[in-house]
Amino acid sequence: MKLLFHLGRYSRLLAKVFAKPEKKRIYFRQFLIELDRLGLDSVGIVFIISIFMGAVITIQTGLNLENPFIPLYLIGYGTRDSMILEFSSTIVSLILAGKVGSNIASEIGTMRVTEQIDALEIMGVNSASYLILPKILAAVFINPFLVILSIFIGIWGGWLGGCVLTDVLTTDAYIVGLRYAFVPFYITYSLFKTVVFAFIITSVSAYMGYFTEGGALEVGRSSTKAVVYSSVLILMFNLILTQLLLA
């Protein structure tokens, strides 16, 4: 029953979010602000995660390859496809759920409990749309770029880890692997997942914040819930989308 209640309220909120914006210029200004806050501010963390993940995948694959008949260049191939298929889209989205999700929920939650949302409503502003739409659009727009960035950095990190830091394989072999059996559709799949995940992170976190009741303590709770629910949903949709798109 609780689930149905939340689903109903979530859908009604989204209907309000996607109502026709009143002043497009102001919405666009908010969109640019969110682009900066949700996108550019996340570049650092995406960079760090990706470089380490790429390096570790490469070294681990190298260490686990015991059969001498398997060519080493497959390590590069493995790193590339792991980054594209799973790590850059799903793991980066999970990390962003933690960073961006808690940020959105606490911002909107604080606005709710300090009556800033009431203040917007009283002026006749559609608060749901004004606060949430720019965030959803900004994340859906910018996250694919973050993922592409993550793929490249991950592959670079793989080279640093496997060819520079250790000598798991030679740079030449790594590059051969990177070029081996490339499936362009994997990129489409990865970016499609990212867009869905971006929508989940922003809308679910905004939902948690928007319906906060109480005070500072509840804002903290909403922010935790935002991270937990959006992470679980990301994992569920990862499974569903993989079945639909790749199986």
Added chain:
Amino acid sequence: MIEVRNIYKSFDEVEVLKDISVVFEQGKTNLIIGQSGSGKTVLLKSIVGLHEIDQGEILYGDRNFSAMNFRARKVIRQEIGMVFQGGALFDSATVEENVMYPLDMFTDQSTEEKLERANFCLKRVNIENANDKYPSELSGGMRKRVAIARAISLNPKYLFCDEPNSGLDPKTSILIDNLIKEITEEFQTTTIVNTHDMNSVMEIGDKVVFIYKGVKCWEGSSQDIFDSDNRELNSFVFASKLTKKIKNIQP
């Protein structure tokens, strides 16, 4: 003028407002008084439509607000200014941006015109040289004053204030109270103020409505309060030693 007719409001079976009817007059500061938890905020938020009432009617002049849809209400909303209990200033915007916000949203004025209006409103509430400050950098009294400036930026016909001097020292409270009264008389707004502060009642109350546990228990002028023999009102008004003393001194 705002008229409220027989309104009821409950949350999850708990009745918070019971059969409240009252008329709030134009150009006057109408006070809603009552203990904490008596339903003042719910009443105020019901009148402006932040809570949907279960029964009854709310009229702005001769316009039936409670029967309107969201679109029709928007017209009235733009005639409303509201000062929330904590100020409710937008944290991420400066003082100037806060006051300009309603103008940004609802007028097509140029930036200069908006700035001029914002500065006029800020000056009216005696805030100068703070345009670029953020709400977190302001004192409680300044925050309230900026909130008032934002509330009057669109020249409202109706002004609502929820506990405008909660959390302020007595002297600042009186300044804020008088500011609200002056604005009311100057711009002939219909002003409704929630308060539990007897100082405010004596200072600015043109008309006073006393709410007790969600029911309108008494109404009259601030002068009538001391002569009333309403038991609940008396126990509210003469709760402190100071007010008891005043009652004894009164001839």
